[in-house]
Amino acid sequence: MADFLTRHTKDPAQKKLDTARGRGAYEGFRRALAMSRQEVVAEIDASGLRGRGGAGFPTGRKWSFIHAKEGQSVYLLCNADESEPGTFKDHHLMTFDPHLVLEGVAVGAYAIGAHRAYIYLRGEYASIAETLAAALREATAAGIIGQSCLGSGYDLSVGLQLGAGAYICGEETGLIQSLEGKRAYPRVRPPFPAVHGFLREPTVVNNVETLACAARIMAEGAEAFARLGTRQSAGTKLISVSGAVERPGVYEVEMGYPLMQFLSHEAGGISGGRRLKAIIPGGTSVPVLTAEEAAPLTIDYESMLSAGTMLGSGGMIVFGDGTSMPHALLRIAEFYAHESCGECTPCREGTGWMAWVLRRLLAGEGRPGDLGLLLRVGDNIEGRTICGLGDASVQPVRSFIRKFRQEFEALAPLPVAFPAWQLHGHGPRTGRFGPPVEEAAQSQPVEGPPDYVL
Amino acid sequence: MLTSEGLEEIEATRAEEPSARHALLTALRVTQRERHKVGPEEIEYIAGLLGLSPAIVEGVARFYDQITASPTGQHIVRVCGGITCYLSQSDRVAQDLKGFLGIADGEETSPDGEFTVRLVECIGDCDHAPAGMLDDRFVGPLDERALRTISER
Amino acid sequence: MPIVTIDGRQIEVEPGTSVIQAADQLGVEIPRFCYHPDLEPEGNCRMCLVEVDGFPKPVVACATPVVDGMVVKTPHTSPVASRAVRGVLEFLLVNHPIDCPICDKAGECSLQDFYMHPDYGQHRSHVDSKEKVHKAKRVDLGPRIVLDAERCVMCSRCVRFSENVTGYAELQFIRRGNHVELVSFEEQALQDPYAGNFADICPVGALLSRDFRFKRRVWKLDYTSSICAGCSTGCNLRIDHYDGHIERLIPRRNPDVNRSWLCDEGRLSYKQLAMAPRVTHPHQDGEKALWVKVTAAADELLRAGTLGKGLPLAALASASATNETLWLFRRYVEAAFPRHLLEFRLAQETEAVRERQDKLLRRIDKHPNTMGALHLGYTAGMGLEGLVREAEAGRLGALLMLYYPPLVGEESEETKDRIRRLLELAQESVLLTTHHLPYLAGAKILLPVAAWSEEEGTYTNYQGTVQHANGAVGSPSAARPAAEVLGDLMRQATYGRPETEPGRVFAEIAEKVPAFRGLRYKELASRLATAYPPEGRMPYGKDGFTGH
């Protein structure tokens, strides 16, 4: 159990500016303001902070992509559209420590030279928006945010925007479109938001937790953060665990914390004395792990990658013995079919088709070859869509069918006509997950990755 | 059509943002909150208010789940249908809740127009599975006590 | 400038060019729905996926800018890209009704062409009709467009056109996922004066032209390149005709003039040709006459009225005539009648030529060739009004008039009155025209000429661009191109043996008129080879079709 971010979240009084400031809130922002922008970016870069929304892209590098031309405004958008099923860490953070989030926004905005920042919350978080708005009023009244923040001469205004119920708004370009009052259709990249983002100006979209980390890093120094965690995954991670565990909730753990230990200690073990059947480690958009696969893993980016999955948003969903995986998969597939924005063809038609086939299998109306059809449809979606939602919808389908094949075959009418390679894959898949982490860290990025796993 | 409070909220957003279109989402939220629906007349009203074509307003309004074309009740109960809550049988919970509130099968709104119960996608409160919301408040887990609290309201 | 290799062929392109533009320049066909050369790229259809060396997965050609040394493989040569495109096509067919036999777009439908393509075609649709998502069919969107939402592939071309090009923003998508549906708010009729373009830019049969609907299967049509004669913009268009009847007009792409668009007035201008009965035979004093006799009579009449009495000839030409006709008209008048008033019909046209009606294409001046007339030496002079005054004062000996009724709108009552009056007052009048109109009844000799779409020639638009139009259909009965009639008139009194074939007349103009110097008729005519979309591709069995 670590407390880099959540040291004070247990105390309801932390929402009050006075209490929070007494505990060091906005000291990180004050320190950042004393530094140049480049120094702040360098500090974050040195800390090894990676995006906490899901993709895990180094935050310092993302900020360094911003090169505003003369006359351009820069925008920071804080992605609080936490819609990934099984993820509620930002919910927790914003509810219990809104000033930390605001400080993170201020630090991020200062680092990229933005004078306007938005926090985009999903529509369901209206009550949290009130908390944040109250905190923002306090901070503005105290001269922390607004004209000449903390007397530094740096101006920043923060806007709050509530969504209205669309998962795709968590995708960074979808978020930008939604903020601009359009249908949240993700934009095709290039150009990346760092060049053409909100209002076609350079824009950075960061997750709530990322920005909170940035604030704490500025307060405690890069060294304090980099000391935590593993070499590739610095710092701590908020894990929101739910499903078949005794104590579901949000826990902060140091990167590299053993997964099984987390489940048995923090999460209180599998509920009802059952055995672990499977675990989705980072929101439904990442491949599922069987109990055997999960056993040796630790909670960090590289360990998850070695098992062919991702840490993602840290939204762990635990399945106990006796859970029907096909039913669970259908629910997940229906989620993606419902939330696909319908902009690009493969995702629009493919997600609906996969859900349709699964529904028919579970209704006992499956046709021979349906499992193969599911996998093939998945292959046709993956890597062909504008944003990550298409890829994300494929991961559960493919991993559930491969790893819990018997349960699906019991539904599918014989013969199950699909070739063995479809079941077992060609070996380690590249594509979505890219090269192994070590290589990725050394190679130059060709694109600014999305902040949010979709 | 809208209360002065709602209009003020839209106006404030519009003043803050670079163009009228940026206030569209806020306008839709406010309208939904006050009118409990955003149907054709509301769309034309918003279009007039913001100087947009009704088609654009309709396109955006029909994109979001929380903006509804048909009227909802005074209070809306969202039962989470996300994977975690689904595994805690939230679909049955929704059924039970509808029973409590006297909402007929296949309907979403109670006959007195007081409550709408809707099974929605993940609402981000999975540790309280089966999670639910009463208007903007999280009220999970939806155990028997929570259901009674809601229905007695 | 970056050099890119596409399917083994190299091309040097401007920086910032996208892969699909480079491929279009090379003539390599990349399938596409959402990309349109005159709209912002959106990248949503995923049909233009190509394999690029060094990229881990296929990329969309429409949104990927060319980088120097880039090696691109299209679905024609790359199995990776072909597989990707097949996958996308399979998805597109999931919820498409595949009702090609009763769809008016069949034959010029991109989806149909693509799914039958040997390199990346995909016929499979595993989905029963009852499993498909059903949407609104046969939605009436006003007088121009009928919508079938089930056929829509959600490429958003129409949405972008309506939002970004005309600004009416009347079409939008609603809902999400595979329930996304194209709608007009409350099924309201489209107000857009460019609504007809929706049917052209729609790659499938979702938005259909109400005018052309059910009229003719497209593979029956013959195509002729022409220029719109509805106003002085001179939009490039294609006349689609069958069996001597014009079935529709659709725009041809010309980035300098009309891009890919055509206004609804221009699109329906062919219907104006049927506004009144056509003049089918030469008439003398209200009686049908023979060309051989009537030509001589006309020349005789004009000369008797002017040379005999020492009065000038009023020669009134129309700015709707081709450059060649106007040139011969002027030559005849100048050669035969030493005293003449060579008039350009409406004085105000010379001012109106630069005036706009809207921001996109439509202009106030409804004559396609005002600028050409000005270049050919016609000046405003006294105008129609002045001629009427002269006639009233008895200072006109005879009248030679070339008149084409407007194809967009109607003459003002005032103008009609003046024409009627002029024909009444001028005792000796020869009128070359196309239609029997009430205000033209006073002419002594009536010579039927070919209308627009029936004769070949060039028009000069308001920008001064000389453009070539082909004759598409035949003239009724004895009507002949005005240039030929004028040539005959000149031969009557051996004022010369002029060339009347448009190409030769044009060569003469190019030689003598500064504004036309250096232009070559053949080059103008061959520019018309570029056809509307996708460039160069035409339905089955027609020239330039690259599939199958």
Place this chain on the structure above:
Amino acid sequence: MAKTASRVIDVRAEAERKSAGLRSTTGTLAGLEVTLRNMVRPQHVTIQYPEQRKAYSRRFRGVHVLTLREDGSLKCTACYLCETVCPAQCISIDAKDVDDPRIEKAPSRYEIDLARCIFCGFCVEACPEEALIMSREYDLAVTARDPETLTYGIEDFTERPQIAFYGAGFRPHPEYPLVESYVPGERDGTPER
């Protein structure tokens, strides 16, 4: 082995055997066999047309028939495929809207110039709806040469009494029984002219 060998025919010996004996007589009689047989057969080769008519094959390609839906409307969707495929270019169609929103269009005019028709049946094969089939009607003699006489329209193709008299001919699925109501006038009757 022996059995197999015994089946071998010695061609030369066989020929010699056949050529021996009463070769000329039997040869003549064999040649006359068919003639002689027909000489004593009781049937007539010709029939008393038009009082008598031959029954033609179920696949006979006679004058066309437009089939109907159960509600009596034309099945034809005016897709123009028959017009497109027609090698004689004798079909011409105009389409119109219909009230039923599920149906895109229907023909307002459907004409075949039977004087030009070569009865190849391509139109029937092209029809995706089995809306156009052929009857076994074959006698089309007319006394006037004006083009109207042999240009049949929708009414002729659905209501003329000859359809009932001759019955259905060439159609894409002869194995399926014809639903009576689909084929107008597929009943007993005599042709009227």
